[in-house]
Amino acid sequence: MTDLVQQDTRAMTVTASKSHYQSEEFARRLRGRYAAERNFKIAGIAALALASMMLVVLLTSIVSKGYTAFQQAQVRLEVTLDKAMVEERNYTAILRQALYAQFPQITDRTGKRTLNELLSSGAPYELEALVKQNPAIVGTTQTVWVRADDEVDQFVKGNFPRTAPESERRLNDAKIAAIDAMTAKGTLVQAFNTTLFSAGDSREAEQAGIWGAIVGSMLTLMVTMLLSVPIGVAAAVYLEEFAPKNKWTDLIEVNINNLAAVPSIIFGLLGLAVFLGFFGLPRSAPLVGGLVMALMTLPVIIISARVALKSVPPSIREAALGIGASPLQTVTHHVLPLAMPGILTGTIIGMARALGETAPLLMIGMVAFIVDIPHGLTDSATVLPVQIYMWADSPERAFTERTSAAIMILLGFLILMNGLAVFLRKKFERRW
Known part of the structure; x- marks a missing residue:
């Protein structure tokens, strides 16, 4: 008799358990738990996607603004290293004579001043360093590459609009015409910016390095x-x-x-x-x-x-x-x-x-x-x-x-x- 009572009790317990797990309340709680887990996963994926997107935006902004710094506009000049001028360390005059030779039609002072502003203020020091490195070139004519001014460099890279009125541009029409002429002749080109990795700081952007x-x-x-x-x-x-x-x-x-x-x-x-x-x-x-x-x-x-x-x-x-x-x-x-x-x-x-x-x-x-x-x-x-x-x-x-x-x-x-x-x-x- 006792065994029958125990069997009936177990059967009732199993039936009650089945009825509990098959009830609508349990199914609702189970759906809520699954929904919470699913929402948590979605929130985590969304957070990762947002963080990745912000990182991509940041890196894209940095790279898009900075990759052009690894190139620098340079000017090719045929310089005559006159011995007397070298002894006087008048490298500025040597560079200017070579630059004027590319534009024989420009003879007035205003035009020459415009041409002078195309070269970096550090160009004479580049030429002086070249002469010190190889004194045997004094008295000869050499082809040298010197840095252009930073505004010329930015214009060549397209950072200054050409179509803006002259009064709103950093470069006037005369400078732009000279830049176009030199670019067409191949005497103004973009080259790898070694100065960025070999020089210290400078007030002039084209001479600044890290x-x-x-x-x-x-x-x-x-x-x-x-x-x-x-x-x-x-x-x-x-x-x-x-x-x-x-x-x-x-x-x-x-x-x-x-x-x-x-x-x-x-x-x-x-x-x-x-x-x-x-x-x-x-x-x-x-x-x-x-x-x-x-x-x-x-x-x-x-x-x-x-x-x-x-x-x-x-x-x-x-x-x-x-x-x-x-x-x-x-x-x-x-x-x-x-x-x-x-x-x-x-x-x-x-x-x-x-x-x-x-x-x-x-x-x-x-x-x-x-x-x-x-x-x-x-x-x-x-x-x-x-x-x-x-x-x-x-x-x-x-x-x-x-x-x-x-x-x-x-x-x-x-x-x-x-x-x-x-x-x-x-x-x-x-x-x-």
């Missing part, structure tokens, strides 16, 4: 890496492997995490007060920039190094200690080598962040106008992000395209560094 900023960035990163990497790794090893767990180490860990979130300009203010104000180090120098960047990247390196050390299984430490290794030998011979890929990844990401920072360096004076290429850690210098900031503030159209070109180059460096970090992580990553 090499000085690149050298300054490399010197600054060198100081940053030499200081932050050893100190950061040593601090991470001590905190993770040797430091006792008490309120003081907890306080240190909290402060390290907080420093990683501090705005970068605060580190610039600290560098201004300590390194410049107290120690009197030179302003706008890679040494000071590297010290400030080292302070900024230290928390990032310490946190990433600690995470890498934590990822090493405890069994590695126990095995090393079990065969008689000291705690220091365990860390240096076993734990640290196994954690090195993660440490390298965090270090490269920290260096990439330092490469792209601007605000801290503005506070220590690296926004100064620097023409010369720095040769040491105490020479005045600027860095690539600050160079972009300075060019973006210039009203000339030629500086606009150079700003975008410099952004493209900086993005290339950042992508390369982050790609290297991903490669090292994939190549040396250990799965336990």
